[in-house]
Amino acid sequence: MKKWILRASVLALAATACKKNNDPESALPPATQDGRNTGGCLVNGQPFVASRYGGDLLSTSPTGPLSGGFSVDSVFSLTLHRENNGVQESISLTFKGHRTGTYRFNGFASPPSHGYPNGILNQASFSARSGLVVDRYITDARHTGRATLTRADVQRGFSAGTFEFVAVNARDSTKTLTITSGRFDRAY
DSSP: OHHHHHHHHHHHHHHHHHHHHTOGGGGSOOOOOSOOOEEEEEETTEEEEOOOBOOOSSSOOOBOSEEEEEOGGGEEEEEEEEEETTEEEEEEEEEEOOSSEEEEEOSOOOOEETTEESSOOOEEEEEEEETTEEEEEEOOSSSOEEEEEEEEETTTTEEEEEEEEEEEESSOTTOEEEEEEEEEEEEO
């Protein structure tokens, strides 16, 4: 009887360990608020971890894992970057707000004019660039989501929070992608 209980306990521990190792969220950085310059999320259930890429002796400096932060007119923008099998991917969040709280993604910011968007609407997007080909997914009135700023220290340049959204392909409205378990911790 004791052998059976021991075997059952070992099997239960092994099953728990396997389940934890197969959990895609376990590959994401922890949700912190102390300026670690980390970020990540699940894109259609697959881990996306922001990372530095590019840069060598002949090119400019590498792209950092995160860029953006607090800017003019109470706008917050953040981009998570990574390179995935030669494809440059990015997730961008833009909303009007410099305070902790939840902001809904429900629109699309028009293209920049002289470095500033023509009309800021809360929006999120996912882009994948391979050479000259860019595949872009955006939020709109039907494909929405939210970001929650859990830390917003404008003077010191610290921001942290969580995000999730559903976005539609900019060229093919039958394609969507889902971003879940998003988190970021930025200092600049």
